[in-house]
Amino acid sequence: MKNLILYFSVLTIILSSCYDSKKNNADLIIRNGIVVTIDSTGHIYPKGTVVIKANKIIDIGYDSVLSEKYHADNIIDAQGKIVMPGFVNAHTHIAMSLFRGLADDLKLQDWLHKYIFPAETKFVDSSMITIGSELAMVEMLHSGITCFNDMYFYEDLTAQMCCKIGMRAILSESLIDFPVPNAKNYKESMDYTRGLEEKYKGNELVTIGVAAHSPYTCSPNLLRKAKKLADEFHVPFHIHVSETSWEVDTITAQYDKTPIEYLDSIGVLSNNVIAAHCVWLSPKDIRIIARRGVGVAHNPECNMKISSGVAPIPELLKAHAEVGLGTDGPASNNNLNMIQEMHTMALIHKLNKMNPTVVPAEQVVRTATIGSAKVLGLDKKIGSLEIGKYADIILIDTNNANTTPMYNVYSNLVYASLGSEVSDVIINGKVVMKNKKILTTNEEIVMSSANKFAEKLKKELLDKK
Amino acid sequence: MKNLILYFSVLTIILSSCYDSKKNNADLIIRNGIVVTIDSTGHIYPKGTVVIKANKIIDIGYDSVLSEKYHADNIIDAQGKIVMPGFVNAHTHIAMSLFRGLADDLKLQDWLHKYIFPAETKFVDSSMITIGSELAMVEMLHSGITCFNDMYFYEDLTAQMCCKIGMRAILSESLIDFPVPNAKNYKESMDYTRGLEEKYKGNELVTIGVAAHSPYTCSPNLLRKAKKLADEFHVPFHIHVSETSWEVDTITAQYDKTPIEYLDSIGVLSNNVIAAHCVWLSPKDIRIIARRGVGVAHNPECNMKISSGVAPIPELLKAHAEVGLGTDGPASNNNLNMIQEMHTMALIHKLNKMNPTVVPAEQVVRTATIGSAKVLGLDKKIGSLEIGKYADIILIDTNNANTTPMYNVYSNLVYASLGSEVSDVIINGKVVMKNKKILTTNEEIVMSSANKFAEKLKKELLDKK
Numbered sequence: 001m002k003n004l005i006l007y008f009s010v011l012t013i014i015l016s017s018c019y020d021s022k023k024n025n026a027d028l029i030i031r032n033g034i035v036v037t038i039d040s041t042g043h044i045y046p047k048g049t050v051v052i053k054a055n056k057i058i059d060i061g062y063d064s065v066l067s068e069k070y071h072a073d074n075i076i077d078a079q080g081k082i083v084m085p086g087f088v089n090a091h092t093h094i095a096m097s098l099f100r101g102l103a104d105d106l107k108l109q110d111w112l113h114k115y116i117f118p119a120e121t122k123f124v125d126s127s128m129i130t131i132g133s134e135l136a137m138v139e140m141l142h143s144g145i146t147c148f149n150d151m152y153f154y155e156d157l158t159a160q161m162c163c164k165i166g167m168r169a170i171l172s173e174s175l176i177d178f179p180v181p182n183a184k185n186y187k188e189s190m191d192y193t194r195g196l197e198e199k200y201k202g203n204e205l206v207t208i209g210v211a212a213h214s215p216y217t218c219s220p221n222l223l224r225k226a227k228k229l230a231d232e233f234h235v236p237f238h239i240h241v242s243e244t245s246w247e248v249d250t251i252t253a254q255y256d257k258t259p260i261e262y263l264d265s266i267g268v269l270s271n272n273v274i275a276a277h278c279v280w281l282s283p284k285d286i287r288i289i290a291r292r293g294v295g296v297a298h299n300p301e302c303n304m305k306i307s308s309g310v311a312p313i314p315e316l317l318k319a320h321a322e323v324g325l326g327t328d329g330p331a332s333n334n335n336l337n338m339i340q341e342m343h344t345m346a347l348i349h350k351l352n353k354m355n356p357t358v359v360p361a362e363q364v365v366r367t368a369t370i371g372s373a374k375v376l377g378l379d380k381k382i383g384s385l386e387i388g389k390y391a392d393i394i395l396i397d398t399n400n401a402n403t404t405p406m407y408n409v410y411s412n413l414v415y416a417s418l419g420s421e422v423s424d425v426i427i428n429g430k431v432v433m434k435n436k437k438i439l440t441t442n443e444e445i446v447m448s449s450a451n452k453f454a455e456k457l458k459k460e461l462l463d464k465k
Numbered sequence: 466m467k468n469l470i471l472y473f474s475v476l477t478i479i480l481s482s483c484y485d486s487k488k489n490n491a492d493l494i495i496r497n498g499i500v501v502t503i504d505s506t507g508h509i510y511p512k513g514t515v516v517i518k519a520n521k522i523i524d525i526g527y528d529s530v531l532s533e534k535y536h537a538d539n540i541i542d543a544q545g546k547i548v549m550p551g552f553v554n555a556h557t558h559i560a561m562s563l564f565r566g567l568a569d570d571l572k573l574q575d576w577l578h579k580y581i582f583p584a585e586t587k588f589v590d591s592s593m594i595t596i597g598s599e600l601a602m603v604e605m606l607h608s609g610i611t612c613f614n615d616m617y618f619y620e621d622l623t624a625q626m627c628c629k630i631g632m633r634a635i636l637s638e639s640l641i642d643f644p645v646p647n648a649k650n651y652k653e654s655m656d657y658t659r660g661l662e663e664k665y666k667g668n669e670l671v672t673i674g675v676a677a678h679s680p681y682t683c684s685p686n687l688l689r690k691a692k693k694l695a696d697e698f699h700v701p702f703h704i705h706v707s708e709t710s711w712e713v714d715t716i717t718a719q720y721d722k723t724p725i726e727y728l729d730s731i732g733v734l735s736n737n738v739i740a741a742h743c744v745w746l747s748p749k750d751i752r753i754i755a756r757r758g759v760g761v762a763h764n765p766e767c768n769m770k771i772s773s774g775v776a777p778i779p780e781l782l783k784a785h786a787e788v789g790l791g792t793d794g795p796a797s798n799n800n801l802n803m804i805q806e807m808h809t810m811a812l813i814h815k816l817n818k819m820n821p822t823v824v825p826a827e828q829v830v831r832t833a834t835i836g837s838a839k840v841l842g843l844d845k846k847i848g849s850l851e852i853g854k855y856a857d858i859i860l861i862d863t864n865n866a867n868t869t870p871m872y873n874v875y876s877n878l879v880y881a882s883l884g885s886e887v888s889d890v891i892i893n894g895k896v897v898m899k900n901k902k903i904l905t906t907n908e909e910i911v912m913s914s915a916n917k918f919a920e921k922l923k924k925e926l927l928d929k930k
Contacts, residue, residue: 100869101876105825139866304812305880307821334880335867340808347769347809348816356772360570401604402800404562404912405919407927411566415770415799420885447869454870462872 023071027429028052030393032063033078036409038085038369038384042362044409050083052391055204055429060385074431076424082396082409084365085384086146086425087338088372091238091276091297091326093152095132097139098123098453099331102462108244108306116331123457124181129154133161135450136336138443140167141433143337144394144422149274149297149326149376151211151238153181156196159206165440166432168392170376171196172211172238175226177219186222190229197233204428209274211238215259216247220266227268236272236377239263242285243277244308260285269294274375276326278316279309286312290319295375298367300344302328310352313345314359324372325364339419342368346414361410395424488536492894493517495858497528498543501874503550503834503849507827509874515548517856520669520894525850539896541889547861547874549830550849551611551890552803553837556703556741556762556791558617560597562604563588563918564796567927573709573771581796588922589646594619598626600915601801603908605632606898608802609859609887614739614762614791614841616676616703618646621661624671630905631897633857635841636661637676637703640691642684651687655694662698669893674739676703680724681715685731692733701737701842704728707750708742709773725750734759739840741791743781744774751777755784760840763832765809767793775817778810779824789837790829804884807833811879826875860889 028051035048037060049066051059059066103115129152140148147168150158155171162169173193175186183189196208210230212218218226223239230237242248242259251259260281263269271293278289278296289296298311316323325345327336342364349359373383382392396413398406400421406412425433432440493516500513502525514531516524524531568580594617605613612633615623620636627634638658640651648654661673675695677683683691688704695702707713707724716724725746728734736758743754743761754761763776781788790810792801807829814824838848847857861878863871865886871877890898897905 098870100881101872104873104876104880105822107821111821135866135869142866301812304816305821307815307819309819310816330881334876335883337867337883340805340883343805344809344812347766350772351769351775351813354772354774356572356576356770357570399912401600401607401908401912402802404600404915405565407566407919407923408569411569411799415569416565416795418800418802418805418884420883443866447864447866450869454872458872 024069026051026053026058026070026072028074028076028391028426028431029070029072030076030078030083030395030426031067033081033083033395034398034409035060035385036082036084036365037386038366039386048083050385050391050393052426052429055390057385057387057389057391059387076395078395080397080399081423082398082413083385084394084396085369085382086392086394086427087144087368088324088376088378088383089140089145089148089326089336089338090274090295090324090372090375091299091328092148092150092336093329093331094136094140094148094150094336095129095152095158096329096331097136097336098128098132098450098457100334102331102457104334119457119461120181122461124153126154126157128453129157130161131449131453133158134165134441134446136330137161137165137167138438138441138446139336141165141425141438142422142436143339143419144396144425145336145338146392146394146425146427147373147376147378147382149209149236149238151213155208156199159196159200159208162206163203166205166427166430168205168382168390168427170207170209170236170238172209172236174211174213175222176213176217177222190225193229197235207235208233209236209238214240214243214247215251215262223263223268224266230272234272236274237268238274239276241275241278242280245280248280258282258285260288264288264292272377276328277303277308277311279303279311281312286315286319286321289316290321293322295322295324295377297324297326297372297375298345299326299328300348301341302332304344304348306332310348313349314353317363322371322374323367324375325368326372337419338368339413339417339421342414361408361414364414365410391426391429393426394422396421397423489534491516491518491523491535491537493539493541493856493891493896494535494537495541495543495548495860495891496532498546498548498860499863499874500525500850501547501549501830502851503831504851513548515850515856515858517891517894520855522850522852522854522856524852541860543860545862545864546888547863547878548850549859549861550834550847551857551859551892552609552833553789553841553843553848554605554610554613554791554801554803555739555760555789555837555840556764556793557613557615557801558794558796559601559605559613559615559801560594560617560623561794561796562601562801563593563597563915563922565799567796567922569799584922584926585646587926589618591619591622593918594622595626596914596918598623599630599906599911601795602626602630602632603903603906603911604801606630606890606903607887607901608804608884609861609890610801610803611857611859611890611892612838612841612843612847614674614701614703616678620673621664624661624665624673627671628668631670631892631895633670633847633855633892635672635674635701635703637674637701639676639678640687641678641682642687655690658694662700672700673698674701674703679705679708679712680727681712688728688733689731695737699737701739702733703739703741705742706740707745710745713745723747723750725753729753729757737842741793742768742773742776744768744776746777751780751784751786754781755786758787760787760789762789762791762837762840763810764791764793765813766806767797769809769813771797775813778814779818782828787836787839788832789840790833791837802884803833804878804882804886807879826873826879829879830875856891856894858891859887861886862888
């Protein structure tokens with residue numbers, strides 16, 4: 001009898017391996033989830049499967065079909081989970097995570113001059129950037145961000161951290177018309193940028209962009225040269241524009257033009273431009289943005305917290321402008337959570353227009369994924385789950401009281417989720433976070449380093465006040 | 466040698482028990498946390514301890530002092546955690562958790578008439594209230610809510626669930642001038658309320674209040690009778706007021722008075738009134754509210770989502786009106802999370818006033834705790850950690866990337882937290898949630914029942930559309 005059982009067991013193994021050998025080989029299969037593709041039709045597979053080989057999605061469809069077609073050693077069971085493209089954070093300054101909550105509830109000028117500038121002058125160095133970048137990446141992964149667009153200093157260190165952690169990013173050294181922690185003038189920062197372009201050429205995760213801080217902190221000369229550099233390397237040009245009414249008044253007083261009109265007049269607006277904020281736009285500005293193919297990075301929480309205003313997102317969308325969503329830096333937000341940012345985006349425009357039908361949930365989720373990807377010029381590669389795209393995929397646990405029951409997946413993501421429900425993150429085909437645990441670093445050590453930095457800052461800056 | 470070790474061990478045990486016997490006995494000690502008292506001075510103990518006997522706080526102070534003074538078998542180590550009073554949800558309709566996300570992004574009238582009213586007519590019964598209440602309580606505990614103020618139907622079942630789960634609440638059967646699921650008219654609902662007043666008299670957790678739905682759905686007669694009933698039992702009188710501009714227009718057309726003026730004119734405004742929303746208030750309304758001691762339950766997320774407007778909270782606070790914070794029902798929010806609600810409260814007023822200094826973080830946290838407790842008439846009993854108050858206490862884990870580093874505890878709670886950081890909940894001296902696990906029910910079964918209900922609703926209501 002025992003021999004008979006052994007015989008049948010061996011037979012079963014042989015048969016199933018023969019059967020499996022007829023299947024196509026894949027590297028990773030995510031099975032049986034609620035697959036929200038964010039493709040052009042917004043298709044959702046209620047029991048769907050995504051098949052990954054190397055760093056790309058090679059198939060996507062109903063589990064009943066694909067589980068028969070593919071074999072992989074690494075299979076993730078996504079039962080009861082949402083499977084969707086990772087969020088793309090369209091505008092941030094991640095290393096500022098170490099300045100999170102340093103000072104709040106202040107007028108912008110007090111906040112900047114009494115806290116942020118002194119802290120940056122004294123504390124921004126290579127160590128701070130490394131610690132702050134790693135802390136921010138840990139935070140971003142936990143909320144399902146798989147790609148971000150950063151503007152700050154020492155971006156080489158942030159790039160190295162992307163390679164260590166396994167995150168996708170566009171990283172741009174901030175060019176500005178005064179000395180910065182790692183450069184005496186913008187020419188040095190441009191040289192630094194050129195060096196990084198060479199260093200990260202062909203890197204699968206990191207794209208080095210070019211950033212000019214803003215129309216009010218950069219001369220026309222700087223702006224033109226920076227744009228030329230971005231065009232030379234065919235990379236994005238990242239800039240803050242029309243964030244506050246003060247900025248619009250200042251630029252208008254100088255040039256008799258709105259910031260958008262002014263930037264257009266000096267020839268720096270085209271489809272590789274990522275314009276962060278765009279809160280104060282005239283109807284003409286909106287037409288220029290749409291015509292030039294400028295991407296808008298919307299940052300509603302920061303705009304509310306600093307009392308900047310509300311960006312005219314419904315108008316921009318109506319004009320077919322490209323709109324993405326960003327968290328801005330964690331010193332002014334104060335977190336890097338795209339689910340929370342989606343929630344705020346959905347609510348603020350309903351209030352601002354006194355119309356509960358504007359900016360519906362699905363549109364918000366599209367803005368935070370494929371919308372941001374378009375703004376970053378990466379929509380052919382990421383932002384949706386489609387065959388041939390990079391496998392930047394997140395799994396979101398729906399088995400929480402706050403997301404139960406689920407009548408509509410978009411509503412649940414935008415209105416009911418908290419931003420802590422993401423369980424697994426795959427970037428470029430690699431599992432970077434599994435069951436809420438990041439596999440590419442030690443989170444406890446990262447937080448401990450951040451706390452040590454904060455203790456020093458408290459002692460040397462805050463306690464002396 | 467072995468005997469010597471044994472001898473000293475026994476001696477140590479005897480000595481320490483002698484020493485312990487000099488200590489005062491307590492039932493539960495929460496040690497070594499960042500104790501945010503929310504007392505009148507806003508005192509914080511960076512390494513603090515809270516001592517609990519039966520259902521009350523008997524001492525609070527520095528751990529170094531109190532750990533020498535008290536003994537308890539049950540000691541919670543709160544190292545690295547915030548220890549603070551539980552959040553008090555000042556206005557909600559919790560059983561509507563089962564309608565969360567049923568329909569969104571719609572005009573109020575479409576949402577109500579096409580989805581919510583049909584769903585209520587067909588599905589609100591005793592089973593729905595039981596399942597929905599339990600689901601909501603699980604959700605509320607996870608975000609640190611220890612007390613809530615509810616207005617809905619079949620409140621006896623919600624009261625029973627409070628006793629099972631161990632949550633504190635004020636529960637009021639909604640009185641309204643048309644038939645409701647469990648009553649043909651408001652007189653039946655008033656009889657039901659009287660019955661509950663008797664049944665829950667002296668209950669430590671449940672207070673039965675009286676609720677009249679709103680000035681536009683209740684006749685002056687109903688309003689007066691309901692207020693009289695509340696006064697007779699010395700319990701809160703819960704009502705929606707001035708939620709939308711439509712309501713103000715309607716009441717003004719009928720009575721030539723704003724809703725607040727009208728309610729005042731018929732004698733129903735006094736210090737046991739909990740007025741939810743109060744979005745559209747005139748300066749005179751604000752003076753009346755402050756003078757009468759009416760408590761305002763602010764619900765910013767719902768007000769944004771339904772495009773109602775922004776309540777004049779800075780003005781109300783300036784007039785020394787009592788202001789608390791609530792989530793409103795989960796069908797229109799769509800969650801029951803006070804940390805997320807605090808975040809929205811802090812941001813929306815900064816934008817609305819175009820002033821980043823208004824409604825600072827500490828004020829927001831006070832509103833969500835002692836503020837709401839005052840509005841509910843419970844501020845002598847809960848809302849802060851002070852000797853003699855009920856032990857309604859939450860522990861919040863700060864060891865998350867999004868809350869690292871921590872320069873300011875209020876800033877971290879309001880601007881950086883997501884609402885999922887609460888680890889432990891103590892209500893009325895009893896540990897109800899420990900390490901994110903609720904001890905008084907089976908969360909999986911609760912969610913499974915909710916999902917079954919939703920499947921039925923989908924089939925019988927949504928799929929037929």
